[in-house]
Amino acid sequence: MNHTQQIFLELLEDNNLNTTDFTPTQLSSLYIYSALLGTVTVFLKEELWLKDKEDEKRGLVTSYEDFIGLLIKDELASLSFLKDFLIKKGSTKIKEISKVTQRVEAKVLASIVKRPSYDQKTFLISTLKEISKYFLQEEKDQGGRLQSLGHFGLRLYRAFDNLDEVFGFNYQLDSNMIVDHSSPERLYQNAGIGVQSGYSTILLALSNIELRQGAKVIDLGSGYGRVGLVCSLLRSDIDFTGFEYVPHRVEVGNKACDFLDLEKTLNFVVQDLSFDSFKIPVADVYYLYDPFTKETYEHVLKQIVEISKQQKVIIITKGNARGWLMDISNENQWIEPVLLDAGNLCIFQSA
Numbered sequence: 001m002n003h004t005q006q007i008f009l010e011l012l013e014d015n016n017l018n019t020t021d022f023t024p025t026q027l028s029s030l031y032i033y034s035a036l037l038g039t040v041t042v043f044l045k046e047e048l049w050l051k052d053k054e055d056e057k058r059g060l061v062t063s064y065e066d067f068i069g070l071l072i073k074d075e076l077a078s079l080s081f082l083k084d085f086l087i088k089k090g091s092t093k094i095k096e097i098s099k100v101t102q103r104v105e106a107k108v109l110a111s112i113v114k115r116p117s118y119d120q121k122t123f124l125i126s127t128l129k130e131i132s133k134y135f136l137q138e139e140k141d142q143g144g145r146l147q148s149l150g151h152f153g154l155r156l157y158r159a160f161d162n163l164d165e166v167f168g169f170n171y172q173l174d175s176n177m178i179v180d181h182s183s184p185e186r187l188y189q190n191a192g193i194g195v196q197s198g199y200s201t202i203l204l205a206l207s208n209i210e211l212r213q214g215a216k217v218i219d220l221g222s223g224y225g226r227v228g229l230v231c232s233l234l235r236s237d238i239d240f241t242g243f244e245y246v247p248h249r250v251e252v253g254n255k256a257c258d259f260l261d262l263e264k265t266l267n268f269v270v271q272d273l274s275f276d277s278f279k280i281p282v283a284d285v286y287y288l289y290d291p292f293t294k295e296t297y298e299h300v301l302k303q304i305v306e307i308s309k310q311q312k313v314i315i316i317t318k319g320n321a322r323g324w325l326m327d328i329s330n331e332n333q334w335i336e337p338v339l340l341d342a343g344n345l346c347i348f349q350s351a
């Protein structure tokens with residue numbers, strides 16, 4: 001067990017432990033452990049229920065110690081330092097562990113948001129790099145299986161959403177959103193966090209594309225800007241622009257961008273992409289998470305296909321946007337798309 005893992009176990013037992021002397025990198029590890037343990041508690045409850053059913057069926061009694069030992073060995077190997085702690089607490093304390101770990105997570109996040117911008121940036125970069133490894137492992141563990149066959153191990157899609165506190169995403173602004181009923185566009189009124197791609201989607205996408213030095217990346221309908229912020233923190237050399245219809249989302253993204261000193265290479269712009277007068281700029285990569293109405297998809301994708309005739313483009317889709325690109329990819333004989341996260345994330349590449 002390393003020193004930070006030891007501190008984490010102490011934090012779980014001692015509410016008053018001071019976090020002010022911890023480095024941003026230590027805080028990053030503590031945050032990751034707490035967010036993971038929160039997800040583990042949900043997983044444990046489900047697995048325990050399944051174990052009891054299985055025991056009943058087979059007339060067996062599997063001890064909690066054996067149950068945890070097997071689970072850690074097979075599905076939670078990266079958390080083996082928590083094995084003794086979980087066994088000692090026993091099955092009746094899972095709810096309590098969940099509450100305690102939430103408290104630790106909140107304490108660590110409260111500690112980092114008080115630090116100067118440079119520390120917060122170090123914390124974010126360290127966290128994103130580390131959680132990227134967990135997401136890659138999760139994806140590998142699924143072995144390309146279809147969603148309908150169930151999920152193997154921890155489900156991490158929402159595990160690190162509280163990182164949003166460090167980015168300062170204020171979703172309250174979405175609940176006060178004034179809806180422009182005259183606009184036919186698909187604006188996800190009041191969706192808050194629901195308009196953002198999961199950290200897992202963004203990091204999996206980034207790990208699965210080759211981005212040349214200085215590449216230009218565009219998020220079409222950039223929401224609050226998670227995609228751009230994450231990509232720019234990890235790839236300070238790329239030139240990232242997010243276009244978004246809803247002004248308050250753009251404002252929040254740009255505020256985080258300025259605070260983290262990313263403004264030289266990252267920019268969010270208020271723009272209705274359905275306008276005929278606006279031309280989609282040439283880029284190496286376009287990102288789309290279900291942004292458009294049928295008419296706007298047709299209008300925007302027509303321009304991207306034209307661009308793809310001049311230079312290679314990568315198009316990353318999350319969700320149903322994939323359907324639109326599948327037809328285009330086939331018609332234009334693009335390279336076979338790469339499907340990740342059971343097809344929820346898809347990477348297209350022109351020939």
Ligand SMILES: C[S@@+](CC[C@H](N)C(=O)[O-])C[C@H]1O[C@@H](n2cnc3c(N)ncnc32)[C@H](O)[C@@H]1O
Pocket residue numbers: 185186187188194195196197219220221222223224225226227243244245246249271272273274287288289290291292293296
């Ligand atoms: C599901 S969100 C995705 C946000 C971001 N790309 C992400 O993945 O985190 C889609 C966004 O597209 C925006 N959008 C919809 N129609 C648009 C249009 N015509 N022009 C610009 N943005 C648009 C919506 O307001 C919404 O914020």
